Amino acid sequence: MFNDPLFFNKLAAAIIGAALIAMTAAFITSFVYQPKMLEKHAYSIDGGTAIANIPKGTPIPVGPETIMPLLAKASVSSGQKVAKKCTACHTFAKGGKNRIGPNLWQTIGKRQAVAAGYGYSSAFKKLKGNWTYAELNKFLWKPKKYVKGTKMSFVGLKKAKDRASLIAYMRSLSDNPQPLP
16 A cells, blocks of 8 residues: 555545535535525524613613722732733832833822823823822723723733732832822
8 A cells, every 4th residue: 555656646646536516516515505594583582681670761881890898808919819810011129120011009099190110101191180099990900991092011810819819919119108098
């Protein structure tokens, strides 16, 4: 069998021939069989069950859930682990240098977009508030939603526990940490 000098050529021809037959069959079948689209679904699917008894007309909250109850129990060491995602662009040390993003030492309680020596984008310059626990929670949930037009590539932290831990860690990065709410 392997002594035949054309064995591998025959094997390749068989594989290619089978593929051509399959492709031709699929092509012909697409012309022969033309499905009809139904006007109504054959099976109706129930809309599901309500999770909570929310009165009709009540707006559904859009945004992150509050982390205030989690902050008291949040782990600074867990927050430090979560913060590793940020170290590609930010530093956390006192007097640390700005990178792609500003240094994040003593952020909580500080005015937004005012880190010394950092050139903020026009989207960030429009922010006028302070970095409170609630504002950081919103920002860390979805930065691009919080600061429309930012070039920041970080997609955010979906888990409230991760946001609470990161904020607890950031709170510890201060000579005079802000009191918990």
